[in-house]
Amino acid sequence: QLQLQESGPGLVKPSETLSLTCAVSGGSISNNNYDWGWIRQPPGKGLEWIGVIYYSGHTYYTPSLKSRVTISVDTSKNQFSLKVASVTAADTAIYYCARGDNSGLYGKSYFDSWGQGSPVIVSS
């Protein structure tokens, strides 16, 4: 059974960098049929896709965050990571890591397995 587990600080100061890691167990991160994504949910709001990484290291990001976001993968540790630079209160959210299934016709993913979510508050 695939499991994803986010880890990282729950409190980040404004202007600093938010860093989260997602450890994957029960399956290999090096699988062509899947990619690995980050999604966030501000308090009381809906889901926002942040970006995705393939095991090859290729990434795609949402345009509104692209200048501040970096997603990386460590296949030796079977984990992937998210960094968001220069955070503000607007980055306060629950951050989810998820596995994307891209095995279908479209080559892009819906998310079939999620971590439990990591709440991050941006505050001084």
Place this chain on the structure above:
Amino acid sequence: AIQLTQSPSSLSASVGDRVTIACRASQGISSALAWYQEKPGKAPNVLIYDASSLKSGVPSRFSGSGSGTEFTLTISSLQPEDVATYYCQQFNSYPLTFGQGTRLEIK
């Protein structure tokens, strides 16, 4: 970016009712649409992918239909455990996008 608009934003229905949630895309996305159920304090869970394919383990009272720009999630007979917020998501093109959500309550 492709925008997804869900309707209604919230609804209240009785146990046993047939419930329908709509999702409209700002441009054609073929059948590259998924539906998720999110319960309070839990991560979202995929119900439907490719617009109409039921994910393994999901009760058969859930179904999806549509293609192009108009999609529907249907619950054939509402159960108390279906209280949740439902989201659609397109995976036709980057950036991937979600609808704003539909909150479903029991009357």
